[in-house]
Amino acid sequence: MATELGSGGAAFQAADGTGVGIIVRDKADRELHTQDMTLNVGPQHPATHGVLRVLVTLDGEVIEDAQPVIGYMHRSFEKLAEYRDYRQIIALVNRHDWVSSICNELGVALVVERQMELEVPERATWIRMLMAEWTRVLNHLMFVGSYPLELGAITPMFYAFREREEIQALMEWITGGRLHLTYCRVGGLKQDLPRGAIQMSRDLVPRMRERLKEYEDLVLGNEIFAARTKGVGVLPADVACSYGVSGAALQAAGVPEDSRKTEPYLFYDQVEFDVPTGRNGDSFDRFAVLLARIKESLRIIEQVNERIPPGPVNVRLPKVVRAPEGHAYVRTEAPLGQLSYYMVSHGEKTPWRFKMRTPSFNNISSLPYLLKGTLLPDMIAVMGSIFFIVGDIDR
Amino acid sequence: MIETVRDLLDNYWVLTPVKVLAVLAIFLTFPLVVGYMEHKVMAHMQARLGPMEAGRFHGVLQLVADGIKFVQKESIIPRAADKWVFALAPAVALIPAILVFGFIPYGPNLVPIPSDVGLFVTLALSSVSVIGVLMAAWSSANKYSLMGGIRAAAQLIAYELPLVLAAAAVAMQAGSADLAVIVERQGWWGYIVGPLVVGFFVYGTAALAELTRPPFDMPVADSELVFGHLTEYTGLRFAFFLLTEYAGIVSQSAIAATLFLGGWKGPFLDGPWWLAAKVLLLSFGVIWARSTYPRLREDQLQSFAWIRLVPLSLALLLVVGFLKVYEVGV
Numbered sequence: 001m002a003t004e005l006g007s008g009g010a011a012f013q014a015a016d017g018t019g020v021g022i023i024v025r026d027k028a029d030r031e032l033h034t035q036d037m038t039l040n041v042g043p044q045h046p047a048t049h050g051v052l053r054v055l056v057t058l059d060g061e062v063i064e065d066a067q068p069v070i071g072y073m074h075r076s077f078e079k080l081a082e083y084r085d086y087r088q089i090i091a092l093v094n095r096h097d098w099v100s101s102i103c104n105e106l107g108v109a110l111v112v113e114r115q116m117e118l119e120v121p122e123r124a125t126w127i128r129m130l131m132a133e134w135t136r137v138l139n140h141l142m143f144v145g146s147y148p149l150e151l152g153a154i155t156p157m158f159y160a161f162r163e164r165e166e167i168q169a170l171m172e173w174i175t176g177g178r179l180h181l182t183y184c185r186v187g188g189l190k191q192d193l194p195r196g197a198i199q200m201s202r203d204l205v206p207r208m209r210e211r212l213k214e215y216e217d218l219v220l221g222n223e224i225f226a227a228r229t230k231g232v233g234v235l236p237a238d239v240a241c242s243y244g245v246s247g248a249a250l251q252a253a254g255v256p257e258d259s260r261k262t263e264p265y266l267f268y269d270q271v272e273f274d275v276p277t278g279r280n281g282d283s284f285d286r287f288a289v290l291l292a293r294i295k296e297s298l299r300i301i302e303q304v305n306e307r308i309p310p311g312p313v314n315v316r317l318p319k320v321v322r323a324p325e326g327h328a329y330v331r332t333e334a335p336l337g338q339l340s341y342y343m344v345s346h347g348e349k350t351p352w353r354f355k356m357r358t359p360s361f362n363n364i365s366s367l368p369y370l371l372k373g374t375l376l377p378d379m380i381a382v383m384g385s386i387f388f389i390v391g392d393i394d395r
Numbered sequence: 396m397i398e399t400v401r402d403l404l405d406n407y408w409v410l411t412p413v414k415v416l417a418v419l420a421i422f423l424t425f426p427l428v429v430g431y432m433e434h435k436v437m438a439h440m441q442a443r444l445g446p447m448e449a450g451r452f453h454g455v456l457q458l459v460a461d462g463i464k465f466v467q468k469e470s471i472i473p474r475a476a477d478k479w480v481f482a483l484a485p486a487v488a489l490i491p492a493i494l495v496f497g498f499i500p501y502g503p504n505l506v507p508i509p510s511d512v513g514l515f516v517t518l519a520l521s522s523v524s525v526i527g528v529l530m531a532a533w534s535s536a537n538k539y540s541l542m543g544g545i546r547a548a549a550q551l552i553a554y555e556l557p558l559v560l561a562a563a564a565v566a567m568q569a570g571s572a573d574l575a576v577i578v579e580r581q582g583w584w585g586y587i588v589g590p591l592v593v594g595f596f597v598y599g600t601a602a603l604a605e606l607t608r609p610p611f612d613m614p615v616a617d618s619e620l621v622f623g624h625l626t627e628y629t630g631l632r633f634a635f636f637l638l639t640e641y642a643g644i645v646s647q648s649a650i651a652a653t654l655f656l657g658g659w660k661g662p663f664l665d666g667p668w669w670l671a672a673k674v675l676l677l678s679f680g681v682i683w684a685r686s687t688y689p690r691l692r693e694d695q696l697q698s699f700a701w702i703r704l705v706p707l708s709l710a711l712l713l714v715v716g717f718l719k720v721y722e723v724g725v
Binding site: 037039045046047061148149150151152153154155157158159162222224225227228375376377378379380 | 437440441442443538539542609610612613616617618619621685686687688689690691692693694695
């Protein structure tokens, strides 16, 4: 039973008699005719830091629909890995997430070692942990700098890079590399630490901690920053889980998931650290969790510095490394979230199949959910706080 | 000798070109000084050095070098653009920004264009620039440009009101809209000692928004809109827009200094140098805000103007009127 309301709507009794709804006829009947605008954000756009493209449908500045279009940086790492031997794969994978190379190559070393059932010297494992945590700090510092930049605050970027430079100096000294460090090897490490490196790492920790306080005061404490990020891009825990989101974005939703805790690898079960979580799962929480994660990493580094035992850092392996037939899976906590490698070997010197599960790919898949109904400026606030690396999405 | 010079200057046809040249010289050099200041101040606030090479001493000639570079760049007009509007937009934006300098009192009896309504002329002129921005935005045939232009227009409408109301409070206090008289009526400490300090705050905020400087730089928000209305501009036309921005900073600072800080008056040796010092100080504040704050969102920006600034400036107008009527000295 519909009764005319006059201005283009009709009231009706719902079929089960529970209530009255209003059917609004086509919007164009009552208002000026409007047309949605399709905007291609990217692949070349300052906010996508890389070549991510987001196809946005806009009504004014309100986002009606947003679809990430990926693949502009596809480098077919998974297929390439089938043609590379295990040492070469290490040099390959530190390129998909180019700001956390040690964490990537660590995963490969672990998965191959698991398949070969290799015992890695204790010293090597501790050093790996040290390097992985410094890498995490490096990675997070980059986002600590770039996220305010996307919100229009240019200054934190320069300070974050000043801090990064000090850590880079340590890493460069130890590994000889700057971006693609290629320090891990199957069975251990490329080389031992230079004398004094641990002392340098010890000195760096309090310095970083002091500087972190500045970021908390100046960025997290800024009213405009809070206004731009609080309540923006809320990702509830169940949605985050259903998209397979991991890392800071998942922890900000209140899920204390971190494979260093839930499925410890290396010696993470022997050090003390917490998994920071947020409450609201909004952009502000994600950034706060990121800062807290740096602090926890510094805590781990502090403990590792004191526990590195003397000894060899590598095991002798034959010239051609062959993993025995079978398959292995390793799950690690990369700076951006859960990074897993799955390897199937047919006993040859190259894997038969090498599957990567990179955190950015899953994290970015939550974008359509997050962006629907937000404003265009919020899109930047949301995208920046998901913390992704384009190479890590496309592989 | 002095007699002849004075006679010459009394001649209208001699005086006018001299004035024009002087104003043009100020207009050309001061924005460059502020631009260079922005380079250096921001650099030092951000733990870096900024330009160090051009001009041998700490990159003093960096902006001259930039200017020469811009001249050499290819001037591109997009095929889909509205050519005439696209080409004219920088001029429409730039010329009002220059004209403002003509109405500022630089010293006692040193007003290039004396006017009874100088305050309103300067405020009106400084808001004409946004037409240039809109022209640029619309004619570029680019979605980012268009959105930037629409944002700029919305922002101007929102912030023009508190800006004018704050200035009106000053005019009310001074009892005149003549900028020269407004300065005359102030002590060297200006109007910021007293209730008009609120007006200074309102005016400063609104002027920042009108200049679309951070934290109110939504129209050019480089991380969302690439570069707003400037996205399609290259070469000299782009340089003109940049010049407009710096000229705008200087002219708004000059108006603010005239209205609230006592203009050319100083504790000793009154003269244009005091105005210059105040302009540089205010410009420093503008630059400081840029390196400190993230940018506001469009809706936050609007609600800040309508809910906070407009009522505040209306209240100020009431208070100043009350004090004036009951002759409580300010």
